[in-house]
Amino acid sequence: MRSTTNTIWAVFGLALILVLPAFAGGQWIKIFTSTTTFAMAAAGAGFLYTRLGMVSLVQVGLMGVGGWVTLRLNHAFNFPFEINLMVAGAVTMFLGNLIALPALRMRGLYLALITLMFAAGLDIVFTAKQFPNGAAGFWGVGTTFAADMRRPLLAQSDAAYLRYTMVWLVIGFVLIELHRRMAPGRAWALIRKSEAAALASGVNVTLYKTWAFGLSGLLAGLGGGLLAGSLGLLDSATFRASESVMLFALVIVGGARFWYGAVIAAVLFRVVPGLLNNWGVDADLSLVIFGAALLHAVMTAPDGLAGQINGAVRALIPGGKTAETKSDKKGAKA
Amino acid sequence: MISIENLTVRFGGVVALDHIGAEFSANVSGLIGPNGAGKTTTMNVISGFLDAHNGHVIVEGTDLVKLAPHKRVQWGLRRSFQKEQIANDLTVRENLMAITDHLRGSRGDKRADLERAAEFAGVTGILDKMGRDLNTFERRLTDVARCVIGHPKMIMFDEPAGGLTPEETERLGDLILGIHDLTGAKVLVIDHDVELIERICAETLVLDFGKRVAFGPTSEVLRDPAVQAAYLGIEVEEEHA
Ligand SMILES: Nc1ncnc2c1ncn2[C@@H]1O[C@H](COP(=O)(O)OP(=O)(O)O)[C@@H](O)[C@H]1O
Ligand SMILES: [Mg+2]
Numbered sequence: 001m002r003s004t005t006n007t008i009w010a011v012f013g014l015a016l017i018l019v020l021p022a023f024a025g026g027q028w029i030k031i032f033t034s035t036t037t038f039a040m041a042a043a044g045a046g047f048l049y050t051r052l053g054m055v056s057l058v059q060v061g062l063m064g065v066g067g068w069v070t071l072r073l074n075h076a077f078n079f080p081f082e083i084n085l086m087v088a089g090a091v092t093m094f095l096g097n098l099i100a101l102p103a104l105r106m107r108g109l110y111l112a113l114i115t116l117m118f119a120a121g122l123d124i125v126f127t128a129k130q131f132p133n134g135a136a137g138f139w140g141v142g143t144t145f146a147a148d149m150r151r152p153l154l155a156q157s158d159a160a161y162l163r164y165t166m167v168w169l170v171i172g173f174v175l176i177e178l179h180r181r182m183a184p185g186r187a188w189a190l191i192r193k194s195e196a197a198a199l200a201s202g203v204n205v206t207l208y209k210t211w212a213f214g215l216s217g218l219l220a221g222l223g224g225g226l227l228a229g230s231l232g233l234l235d236s237a238t239f240r241a242s243e244s245v246m247l248f249a250l251v252i253v254g255g256a257r258f259w260y261g262a263v264i265a266a267v268l269f270r271v272v273p274g275l276l277n278n279w280g281v282d283a284d285l286s287l288v289i290f291g292a293a294l295l296h297a298v299m300t301a302p303d304g305l306a307g308q309i310n311g312a313v314r315a316l317i318p319g320g321k322t323a324e325t326k327s328d329k330k331g332a333k334a
Numbered sequence: 335m336i337s338i339e340n341l342t343v344r345f346g347g348v349v350a351l352d353h354i355g356a357e358f359s360a361n362v363s364g365l366i367g368p369n370g371a372g373k374t375t376t377m378n379v380i381s382g383f384l385d386a387h388n389g390h391v392i393v394e395g396t397d398l399v400k401l402a403p404h405k406r407v408q409w410g411l412r413r414s415f416q417k418e419q420i421a422n423d424l425t426v427r428e429n430l431m432a433i434t435d436h437l438r439g440s441r442g443d444k445r446a447d448l449e450r451a452a453e454f455a456g457v458t459g460i461l462d463k464m465g466r467d468l469n470t471f472e473r474r475l476t477d478v479a480r481c482v483i484g485h486p487k488m489i490m491f492d493e494p495a496g497g498l499t500p501e502e503t504e505r506l507g508d509l510i511l512g513i514h515d516l517t518g519a520k521v522l523v524i525d526h527d528v529e530l531i532e533r534i535c536a537e538t539l540v541l542d543f544g545k546r547v548a549f550g551p552t553s554e555v556l557r558d559p560a561v562q563a564a565y566l567g568i569e570v571e572e573e574h575a
Contacts, residue, residue, distance in 0.1 A: 187435065189428070200407065201433045202433055
């Protein structure tokens with residue numbers, strides 16, 4: 001059963017990767033690209049939340065770090081784009097590990113607040129220092145500068161770059177799924193049940209919590225690096241701490257238990273404000289819509305929109321069973 | 335031989351374990367006492383979830399107190415909990431693999447070991463069932479399988495018969511009696527069911543208010559007037575509950 005739904009989604013995803021870049025025009029290509037990069041960060045936050053029951057409110061801030069590192073390397077050296085991206089991912093993975101240190105002692109709301117403090121700290125640094133644009137010096141910011149951002153050889157055009165980003169997102173999803181199916185996934189499930197359960201099974205809780213935050217940080221950093229490659233210039237306003245909070249709320253609305261929940265979250269995050277703009281409505285209205293959606297999710301749809309879609313898809317497939325996807329709230333809180 | 339020496343635990347001003355000592359040489363030993371006596375605390379110290387203020391737990395020449403909790407599992411310590419801790423979003427098989435993941439050995443050996451443990455505990459038929467779908471007895475059996483997997487040296491059960499019917503309790507008792515032959519491990523059992531303890535434990539340690547009340551062969555210990563005095567309280571309590 002599960003494999004049928006997975007196949008349907010795989011075909012759908014592939015079709016999207018082929019079709020979307022070919023037909024989306026002008027400004028929409030950029031919006032879809034940035035949506036894809038935010039989906040990577042959302043996937044990281046979602047997996048931390050469902051697998052370990054931990055709330056990270058610093059994902060967008062880490063995207064900023066990934067973007068900063070990518071721009072910095074691009075303007076300082078002549079490495080190919082991939083190398084810069086990898087370094088950016090490694091840096092945010094390490095930062096994720098650092099953020100995990102308080103996570104070893106704290107949980108629930110306190111942990112969320114610690115990650116939010118990290119996000120606020122990054123916010124301040126980004127606002128003060130801005131993002132490298134090719135000028136001299138370590139911070140590399142000049143008022144009249146706008147040096148070239150190199151892109152991957154295979155993805156020079158905007159459409160090709162969107163496709164390239166989507167492939168990275170798929171790699172991100174595969175990485176999460178592989179973890180879920182192997183030793184780390186089992187260790188995380190036990191940690192979520194209780195630390196005593198994990199310890200009694202021989203799980204090194206410190207190692208696996210650090211690992212989880214590292215993976216989540218890696219995804220955010222890659223997303224940020226890819227965003228930098230798309231835009232060439234980054235603005236500190238994109239990486240406000242409030243954006244991290246917003247993205248997390250939308251991960252809940254989208255549905256953290258399913259991979260496409262992250263896509264839904266990113267679409268809401270990036271596309272809805274764009275649509276409102278197009279229709280001549282104040283984009284701040286999206287805040288009201290998201291607030292209502294979050295209430296809806298918290299009160300009636302614990303698995304978010306993805307959970308409802310999943311239920312509908314299963315109902316359409318003969319022999320499909322919806323009960324299996326029932327959320328496990330007790331486990332998430334333990 | 336499981337050698338507990340001078341074990342002392344304090345929670346603030348409360349002395350939960352007061353210089354407890356005992357040398358268990360039986361294959362299956364019991365740990366009994368009224369509620370709050372310090373039984374679970376003893377297991378938590380042996381597991382490494384709590385730090386002892388004093389004392390040692392020496393098994394086969396290794397002082398467990400000196401190892402990190404997850405290292406104790408690698409050494410060969412297993413335990414179950416009063417409230418079982420099966421991960422709901424893993425299958426029974428995955429719950430078992432979560433232990434072998436952190437042990438040495440080839441993939442084939444681990445799979446054979448898992449199948450052997452499942453067979454012994456009688457969970458082969460439910461290996462692919464999700465944790466959240468298990469009933470109370472299936473959870474207990476899964477716990478037994480978790481405990482015998484990966485060549486254990488010492489196994490502790492905290493109230494394994496809680497919530498089971500008399501028939502299920504009997505079956506569980508038989509399983510626990512079979513563990514030493516299967517694995518060679520020494521077993522320590524906490525339970526309120528004195529009948530079960532009498533049947534499966536050759537030696538028993540009795541605690542009350544964190545102090546050792548009696549220790550020795552189970553039948554002798556249960557006849558001890560000090561033990562009967564400690565237990566009278568709980569018997570009466572349970573009848574009124
Ligand atoms: N983590 C803890 N913090 C404070 N007191 C505790 C803790 N764990 C147990 N205690 C206390 O220690 C005593 C022994 O508890 P426990 O070992 O759980 O008893 P039992 O013999 O019923 O298993 C009780 O008085 C209990 O309240
Ligand atoms: Mg107890």
